[in-house]
Amino acid sequence: MTLTVDERWDLIEKISKETVTFGKYKHTLKDAIGELTVKPLTGIPIAIAVLYGFWSFFGSFAGFFTDGFFCKLFDEYWLPWLQDVFPGGLGNWFYAIMVDAGHMENGILVASDSCFESFGVLTSGVFLAIGVVLPAIVAFYLMLTFLEDIGYMPRLAVLIDTVLHKIGLHGYAIVPTILSLGCNVPAVTACRILETRKERFIMMTLLAIFIPCGAQLGVMQKVVPQYVGFILIFLAIGYFIAGFILHKIIPGKSPEILIDVPPYQMPMWRNVSMKMWMRLKHFFKTAIPFVLLGCVIVNVLYLTGFIDGLANVLAPVLTVWFGVPKETVAPLIAGFLRKDLAVAQLSTIEMTKYQMITSVVLISIYFPCLATFVMILKEGWKELLGSIAVLGVVTFLYGGLLHLIWILLGVA
Amino acid sequence: MDKNKIGAVYFAILGAVTLAFGVVNLIVSAGGEDFTTGILNIPGDPFRGGWGGLIVLFAGIFYLLSIKNFDEIHQFGKAVMGSILLWIVAGMDIFAMITESIPGGEEGGWFNTLEGFLGTYAPPYPPAIFLLPFSLVVIYFIKKRR
Numbered sequence: 001m002t003l004t005v006d007e008r009w010d011l012i013e014k015i016s017k018e019t020v021t022f023g024k025y026k027h028t029l030k031d032a033i034g035e036l037t038v039k040p041l042t043g044i045p046i047a048i049a050v051l052y053g054f055w056s057f058f059g060s061f062a063g064f065f066t067d068g069f070f071c072k073l074f075d076e077y078w079l080p081w082l083q084d085v086f087p088g089g090l091g092n093w094f095y096a097i098m099v100d101a102g103h104m105e106n107g108i109l110v111a112s113d114s115c116f117e118s119f120g121v122l123t124s125g126v127f128l129a130i131g132v133v134l135p136a137i138v139a140f141y142l143m144l145t146f147l148e149d150i151g152y153m154p155r156l157a158v159l160i161d162t163v164l165h166k167i168g169l170h171g172y173a174i175v176p177t178i179l180s181l182g183c184n185v186p187a188v189t190a191c192r193i194l195e196t197r198k199e200r201f202i203m204m205t206l207l208a209i210f211i212p213c214g215a216q217l218g219v220m221q222k223v224v225p226q227y228v229g230f231i232l233i234f235l236a237i238g239y240f241i242a243g244f245i246l247h248k249i250i251p252g253k254s255p256e257i258l259i260d261v262p263p264y265q266m267p268m269w270r271n272v273s274m275k276m277w278m279r280l281k282h283f284f285k286t287a288i289p290f291v292l293l294g295c296v297i298v299n300v301l302y303l304t305g306f307i308d309g310l311a312n313v314l315a316p317v318l319t320v321w322f323g324v325p326k327e328t329v330a331p332l333i334a335g336f337l338r339k340d341l342a343v344a345q346l347s348t349i350e351m352t353k354y355q356m357i358t359s360v361v362l363i364s365i366y367f368p369c370l371a372t373f374v375m376i377l378k379e380g381w382k383e384l385l386g387s388i389a390v391l392g393v394v395t396f397l398y399g400g401l402l403h404l405i406w407i408l409l410g411v412a
Numbered sequence: 413m414d415k416n417k418i419g420a421v422y423f424a425i426l427g428a429v430t431l432a433f434g435v436v437n438l439i440v441s442a443g444g445e446d447f448t449t450g451i452l453n454i455p456g457d458p459f460r461g462g463w464g465g466l467i468v469l470f471a472g473i474f475y476l477l478s479i480k481n482f483d484e485i486h487q488f489g490k491a492v493m494g495s496i497l498l499w500i501v502a503g504m505d506i507f508a509m510i511t512e513s514i515p516g517g518e519e520g521g522w523f524n525t526l527e528g529f530l531g532t533y534a535p536p537y538p539p540a541i542f543l544l545p546f547s548l549v550v551i552y553f554i555k556k557r558r
Contacts, residue, residue: 027486029554029557032486032489033489033493033496035486035489036486036490042493045467045473045474045497048463048467049467049500049501050500052463052467052500052501052504053503053504055459056507056508057504060504060507060508061511063511069522072518229459
């Protein structure tokens with residue numbers, strides 16, 4: 001049976017009369033609060049408060065497990081036990097890779113007394129992955145899932161839409177941006193929600209360069225807590241400056257979008273737990289092997305003298321242009337595998353507050369970790385090459401600019 | 413007096429006090445050192461003092477914006493939002509206390525002693541915790557509307 005256009009409209013009207021109730025809609029408290037969260041004048045203070053809650057929960061939750069229990073477990077029990085029972089002992093290359101490379105004191109090789117210094121696969125590798133990064137990742141994804149499920153994230157997208165248009169993106173770019181604070185890998189995949197190639201390229205490049213992942217944030221919070229605020233401010237400024245420049249020079253469109261904003265609702269704990277489990281499973285699969293592999297590679301490079309050689313070659317660039325010690329070359333190599341591993345390594349190098357801020361910013365921006373690198377490659381080799389070109393220029397200019405700021409302030 | 417009028421007066425007073433606490437918080441954090449008097453402690457660090465103080469200030473502004481035409485739903489929403497902002501700051505202060513009170517610390521055992529545990533909850537408290545019980549009054553007005 002075929003219906004004419006008029007007959008179809010008649011049928012629609014008939015069905016709607018029977019199924020839809022018409023009347024005057026009375027605004028509820030949920031509607032009123034929903035409106036307050038998307039209007040800039042009231043929405044921005046609310047967003048500032050939500051971010052405060054997010055960050056505060058992150059710090060307290062991760063600190064509770066890492067400082068409260070894992071540091072004690074790994075430094076007072078796990079490390080000494082492995083130092084006792086593992087075959088070889090200080091000076092043996094296999095022992096150095098797996099347990100403790102030790103360090104020189106007055107010309108004598110001495111054992112490390114914390115898992116941050118030992119840098120063995122079974123000590124620092126396992127401690128970073130389980131003791132430092134895992135609590136940070138759990139805290140981050142718990143908060144993110146909660147905000148998604150109560151319906152705040154689409155409102156944040158609406159609120160930030162105007163700002164993100166200045167850098168060639170639209171409000172929904174906040175999803176990969178915030179996801180990236182957990183892990184860059186799913187964030188690269190989330191870039192597919194952006195319509196045009198230009199938007200996806202800008203987003204992937206910005207998140208690979210300027211957004212530290214949850215693992216890196218967790219380690220930063222542990223080893224340089226007093227500088228985390230400064231580092232994040234520098235990264236946020238870089239995010240917008242680089243985004244603005246990319247928007248101007250890259251051809252293509254950045255279209256408007258329509259966002260469906262759902263009403264606020266109570267989260268369903270079954271959904272929250274399922275999402276948490278999926279995200280944590282992903283973390284276990286991608287992050288932990290890279291942390292362990294990173295420890296092996298960095299130790300092997302140390303033992304073969306490659307890192308010392310490279311540090312000497314790159315010394316002029318590192319010390320003169322960036323103003324950081326030449327020893328930071330080892331964390332820069334480790335950063336390609338895992339950024340959290342690299343930041344942990346930085347904490348063992350002696351440097352000033354300003355050198356530490358520059359070093360952590362450099363670690364964050366100089367290259368995406370291997371897993372993110374592979375994900376961007378999956379999106380297209382042209383995107384990958386473009387991102388690498390941008391980050392090369394950005395690292396050189398931004399690192400140099402930071403050094404210049406410290407010189408002008410008279411602290412470098 | 414009409415209950416909505418009582419609500420408007422109540423949130424005007426609470427708003428003024430909250431706003432004042434927010435301003436003091438920001439001034440103290442600009443100095444960089446904690447300020448403690450009696451059972452009140454105003455944190456001087458940029459995070460809890462500066463960022464947290466800014467949110468307390470916003471909460472005060474939300475309360476004050478809500479008092480005109482208080483019974484209208486959008487206006488009342490502002491009072492609710494003011495309370496939510498205070499709950500975020502105070503909730504995080506309490507959560508931080510809980511997470512600090514359980515572990516034994518670097519020198520102690522795995523878990524805190526009973527004295528140490530209870531001692532974490534002893535005063536002084538930051539301003540948001542003092543404002544917390546007063547902000548809960550908004551729940552009464554939400555229930556009344558239902």
